Structures are given as structure tokens and as C-alpha cells.
Amino acid sequence: MANDSVVIIGxxxxxxxxxxxxxxxxFAGRIVLIGEEAGLPYQRPPLSKAYLKDGDAGRLSLRPAAxxxxxRVELLDGRLAVDIDRDAQLVRTDAGESIPYGHLILATGSRNVQPPIAGIDTDGIQELRTLxxxxxxxxxxxxxxTALVIGGxxxxxEFAAVARGVGIDVTxxxxxxxxxxxxxxxxMSRRFATLHQALGTRLVLGQAVTGILSDPCGQARGVRLADGSEHHADMLLLAAGVRPNTDLAARAGLAxxxxxxxxxFLQTSDPSISALGDCAAYPDARTGRRxxxxxxxxxxxHARTISRRLMGSPEPYTTVPWFWSDQADWKLQIAGLGQDDDTVQSREGPNGAVxxxxxxxxxxxxxxxxxxxxxxxxxxxxxxxxxxVTREEVENCPGGLGELLKTRNTIPARQRALI
Ligand SMILES: Cc1cc2nc3c(=O)[nH]c(=O)nc-3n(C[C@H](O)[C@H](O)[C@H](O)COP(=O)(O)OP(=O)(O)OC[C@H]3O[C@@H](n4cnc5c(N)ncnc54)[C@H](O)[C@@H]3O)c2cc1C
Structure with missing residues (x-):
């Protein structure tokens, strides 16, 4: 592998x-990184947070051009990979290039869901995925x-919190x-509903949007809901979730x-192809669920796991998932995966911590x-x-998770196995 070539799509x-x-x-071989968007690879999280406030695009780049x-990463930006020829181990782009690969990594991400709403293709509906x-x-x-956000x-x-911050009337x-x-x-949903209402955002829950209303110039200016009510605004943001970009993989016959x-190990049904991130569905090490x-x-x-495997040190992917979201001055952080039928216990900390x-x-x-x-x-x-960790352990440790971690770390692994 050390001198072969790796092509990354996305x-x-x-x-x-x-x-x-x-x-x-x-890895000493050739690396080709193909990206549909023009410019240097950048981070998306600030797009709905800091960037909306400061407009500083320079800070978003993951690394400078140098x-x-x-x-020696050949960045082919502004190019769409349109075909994978698995027999010949080639990727074709919309610019007419044919790029050979020893190993191919699919990192095609996801795109916004277009829900079945009458008039969803009306001009002026904003989306928030790219710079x-x-x-x-x-x-x-x-x-x-005034702004209407479709999708809570x-x-x-995050958009609603920024928009309220600059005085926009948000629903x-x-x-x-x-x-x-x-x-x-x-x-947690309840607590965030309280936060957004306190910021002055109107929340309409349990109501599907059924139609988009437009002005005489054909610009989106409002929505009709399932109960027949209408809401009007200068701007509409569609934020109703995403779906993985799998078309290219499916056309190439991958599962x-x-x-x-x-x-x-993040390997697809073809051992010469891996997939990662938003577009990859993998078995969770704890529950076995995909x-x-x-x-x-x-x-x-995922990227680090694939790299280690390609370099001869394969390890299964078992990391605990974690995520964050910043809404006004609340930083939400989530570790692990909740389940629909789980039970919940909440604790208040100092300075509004939860x-x-x-x-x-x-x-x-x-x-x-x-x-x-x-x-x-x-x-x-x-x-x-x-x-x-069991519920009893948590309940016996009212000082918080930091204290429980210290306690656990002092128990030898052999004894812990008996807990
Ligand atoms: C506004 C916003 C805010 C977010 N906030 C957070 C946050 O606070 N915390 C967090 O953990 N995550 C956040 N996320 C999610 C996070 O950014 C994504 O999960 C992450 O970027 C996924 O990485 P990826 O490489 O799988 O996909 P992406 O980073 O989306 O990259 C995929 C790339 O592949 C390109 N591509 C697709 N198909 C092709 C093709 N055929 N040829 C060439 N290129 C192709 C796409 O154009 C895209 O540039 C946010 C996302 C958005 C949009």
C-alpha cells in the first residue's frame, strides 16, 4: 500500500x-482529493454560528493552500466525480479526467432533504449547507x-438564535x-424550547408545512401548514434534515x-473502496445497530481509522460518538447515543449548567x-x-461524572469487570 495511490471523492x-x-x-504514494465545491476544503459548523455573525470566510479553511x-495532496477542486469503474479502478470526473486508484475513499457527505411540500422549488428559499x-x-x-425556519x-x-440576535422576528x-x-x-428538547421562546422566537411544533406561498414576483414569502394556517416572512430557510450522497456508490454497484x-473497519462491499462520514452507514460497536x-x-x-488500516494497522471503529451545537450562549454537547425507550435523569450544575x-x-x-x-x-x-456504567453507580456519585470517572479509574480493570 505504501507506494500505491489513494483517490478521495469529496x-x-x-x-x-x-x-x-x-x-x-x-503513506508515500499519490493522493488525489476531488471536490465538487470550488476552493480549499473548509469546516461547515461555523456556517450556522460564527460565520453568520462575522462573515470571516478566511477562518473556515481547514488548511492553507501551502x-x-x-x-503532495493533489486537490482537484470544482470537479464532480461522475463515475467509478471498479473493474479498471478508475474515477471519472465531469472535467473529463480518468484517475486511477489503488484504494478509493468515498467522502461525499450529505445533501439537504427536499420534503414533499407544494412549491418547495420556489425561488428565494434559502438552504444552509455550503459556504x-x-x-x-x-x-x-x-x-x-422576518424569517421562517422550516425544521427545528x-x-x-442555530440560525434562529443568530437571527434573533440581530433583531429579526423568527418563527x-x-x-x-x-x-x-x-x-x-x-x-433537553423542552429546555431548548424554553430558551428559544425566551429569546423571542415563535415555535410552531407538531405542524407540517404543506405549501410555500409566493409573492407576485414568484419569490417565497410564507408557508401554509397542515391545519390550513398561513405564516408570512421576508425570508424562508429550509432546514429539514439531510440525506447521504450515495448515488455514485449505488451506480458503481456498492451496497x-x-x-x-x-x-x-469502514470498508465497503468492495475491499478497494472505503467510505466515511455523513455518507457511511456503519455497525455501532455498542449496540450492533447500523x-x-x-x-x-x-x-x-473515520478518516483516521481508514488511514491506519491502509497503513497496515487495522483497528475496528469503536469510538463513542459525540456532537455539539451552539445556540445563543448555550453550548449543547452530546456523548453517546440515546435510544427511544431509554429513561432520563437530569442534574442542575452551577451557572445554569445542565x-x-x-x-x-x-x-x-x-x-x-x-x-x-x-x-x-x-x-x-x-x-x-x-x-x-450503571444507574446505581451514577446515583451513588452525586458529585458528578468527573468524580465517578476518578472512582472508576481507581478500580483495577479485573474488579471493574465484576461490577
Ligand atoms: C451549517 C452546518 C452546521 C454544522 N454544525 C455542526 C456542528 O456544530 N457540529 C458537528 O459535529 N457537525 C456539524 N455539522 C455537520 C458536519 O459539518 C458534517 O457532519 C461533516 O462536514 C461531515 O463531513 P463529510 O466529510 O462526511 O462531508 P462534508 O464535509 O459535507 O463533505 C462532503 C463533500 O463532498 C463533496 N462531494 C459530494 N459528492 C461529490 C462528487 N461526486 N464529486 C466530488 N465531490 C463530491 C461535497 O460537495 C462536499 O464538499 C454542520 C453542518 C452544517 C451544514
Whole structure:
């Protein structure tokens, strides 16, 4: 492998990291990084947070241009990979290039869901996925007075908090009965609903948008809901979730099912092809469930796992997932994965800090915190331990997860196995 060539399709968070990790791990062969978007690979999280406020695009680049030259990473930006020929081990781009690979990494990310809403293709509906989207939104924030957000997930709510911060009248419409329902406990949804209402955002929950209303110039200016009510605004943001970019993989005959199917080593059904990040569905080491995560941590850790395997040190991917979201001055951090039927316990900390513990069958499976970074860090380490932390252990440790971590670390592994 050391002198072969690696081609990476998708120059986002995970694609960039795969190239960087391969060089760091001593890979000497050719690396080609193909990216549909023009320009240097950049980070997306600030697009719905700091960038909307400061407009500083320079700070988003994952590395300066010199990095790619110094590390011999051939960045082909502004190119769409259109075909994978698995027999010939070639990738074709829309610029007519045919690029041979020894190993191929699919890091194609995800795209915004277009829900079945009448008029969803009306002009003027904003999306927030790329730097170009964020720049367009930022330009409009200067003169819009009212905004409607379709979708009460992380991105919609981060936008809502920024928009309220500059005095825009914001309404968030969410089809589910609570905010961020896919990702957090009902208790955390409730707390964030209170936060956004206190900021002055109107929340309409449990109501699906059925139609887009437009002005005489054909610009989107409002929505109609399932109950027939209408809401009007200067600007609409569609933030109703994402779906993985799997078309290229499916056309190449790779196994796909809500993500490109990979094993615990992030290898696809073809041993010469790996997949990572938003587009990859992998078996979770703790539950055996196949999952697909949309987070910076998953994309970067997957990339490191693939690089180590290609360099001859394969290790299964077992990292505890974690995620963050910044909404106004609340930093939400999540470690582990909650389950629909888990039970929840919450604890208040100093200065408004909150920790919500989620248990499945008496075992700690997920910890959600607000403004409690130390608890979050302790949770990540506790959730990685075997055997799993029990509810009794948590209840016997009222001092918090940091204290429980110290206690656990003092118990020899052999004894811990008996807990
Ligand atoms: C506004 C916003 C805020 C976010 N905030 C957070 C956050 O706070 N915390 C967090 O953990 N995560 C956050 N995320 C999610 C996080 O950015 C993604 O999970 C992460 O970028 C996934 O990395 P990836 O490499 O899988 O995909 P991406 O970084 O999306 O990169 C995929 C790239 O592949 C390109 N591509 C696709 N198909 C092709 C093709 N055929 N040929 C060439 N190129 C192709 C795409 O254009 C894209 O540039 C946020 C995302 C957005 C959009």
C-alpha cells in the first residue's frame, strides 16, 4: 500500500482528514482529493454560528493552500466525480479526467432533504449547507425583518438564535412535536424550547408545512401548514434534515441503504473502496445497530481509522460518538447515543449548567450537557468503559461524572469487570 495511490471523492471534513492522516501515518504514494465545491476544503459548523455573525470566510479553511503542496495532496477542486469503474479502478470526473486508484475513499457527505411540500422549488428559499449558501443568507440578514425556519433541528435553531440576535422576528416550524427530536431527549428538547421562546422566537411544533406561498414576483414569502394556517416572512430557510450522497456508490454497484454500507473497519462491499462520514452507514460497536452520523467527530475519526488500516494497522471503529451545537450562549454537547425507550435523569450544575443522563436497561448510554464541558469530557471516557456504567453507580456519585470517572479509574480493570 505504501507506494500505491489513494483517490478521495469529496473534499470536505472527512475527505481532507483522510488525506492529512495518510501523510501523517507515512503513506508515500499519490493522493488525489476531488471536490465538487470550488476552493480549499473548509469546516461547515461555523456556517450556522460564527460565520453568520462575522462573515470571516478566511477562518473556515481547514488548511492553507501551502499545506496541499507541502504534503503532495493533489486537490482537484470544482470537479464532480461522475463515475467509478471498479473493474479498471478508475474515477471519472465531469472535467473529463480518468484517475486511477489503488484504494478509493468515498467522502461525499450529505445533501439537504427536499420534503414533499407544494412549491418547495420556489425561488428565494434559502438552504444552509455550503459556504455559498451561508454567504447568501448573511447578505440577506442585513435587510430582512422576518424569517421562517422550516425544521427545528440543530441548523435551523442555530440560525434562529443568530437571527434573533440581530433583531429579526423568527418563527420555527417543526413537524415533530418537539425540537431536535432525532438527537436529544424530550427533557433537553423542552429546555431548548424554553430558551428559544425566551429569546423571542415563535415555535410552531407538531405542524407540517404543506405549501410555500409566493409573492407576485414568484419569490417565497410564507408557508401554509397542515391545519390550513398561513405564516408570512421576508425570508424562508429550509432546514429539514439531510440525506447521504450515495448515488455514485449505488451506480458503481456498492451496497447502499441510507448510507454506503461499511463494516467496522469502514470498508465497503468492495475491499478497494472505503467510505466515511455523513455518507457511511456503519455497525455501532455498542449496540450492533447500523448507524449513520452527521458530525465532524465521526468524519474525522473515520478518516483516521481508514488511514491506519491502509497503513497496515487495522483497528475496528469503536469510538463513542459525540456532537455539539451552539445556540445563543448555550453550548449543547452530546456523548453517546440515546435510544427511544431509554429513561432520563437530569442534574442542575452551577451557572445554569445542565446534565441529562440517559439509561437503557439500567446502563448509561448517552449524556447530554449544556455549558458543562468537564462533565461532557468525563462522559465520553465513562461511556467508552467496559462494563458500562450503571444507574446505581451514577446515583451513588452525586458529585458528578468527573468524580465517578476518578472512582472508576481507581478500580483495577479485573474488579471493574465484576461490577
Ligand atoms: C451549517 C452546518 C452546521 C454544522 N454544525 C455542526 C456542528 O456544530 N457540529 C458537528 O459535529 N457537525 C456539524 N455539522 C455537520 C458536519 O459539518 C458534517 O457532519 C461533516 O462536514 C461531515 O463531513 P463529510 O466529510 O462526511 O462531508 P462534508 O464535509 O459535507 O463533505 C462532503 C463533500 O463532498 C463533496 N462531494 C459530494 N459528492 C461529490 C462528487 N461526486 N464529486 C466530488 N465531490 C463530491 C461535497 O460537495 C462536499 O464538499 C454542520 C453542518 C452544517 C451544514
Amino acid at each position: 473534499a470536505g471534513q472527512g475527505g481532507f482528514q483522510a488525506a492529512a492522516s495518510l501523510r501523517q501515518d507515512g 499545506f496541499y503542496e507541502q504534503h 455559498r449558501d451561508a454567504a447568501a443568507i448573511r447578505a440577506r440578514l442585513v435587510d430582512v425583518r 433541528g440543530f441548523i435551523g435553531l 420555527v416550524i417543526e413537524a415533530a412535536p418537539r425540537l431536535m427530536a432525532r438527537a436529544v431527549s424530550p427533557e 447502499v441503504d441510507n448510507g454506503i454500507l461499511v463494516d467496522t 448507524i449513520r452520523l452527521e458530525s465532524v467527530q465521526a468524519a474525522t475519526d 446534565t441529562i443522563l440517559r439509561f437503557a436497561k439500567n446502563r448509561l448510554v448517552c449524556v447530554e450537557t449544556v455549558n458543562a464541558a468537564a462533565e461532557h469530557m468525563a462522559a465520553r471516557r465513562l461511556l467508552a468503559m467496559t462494563p458500562a
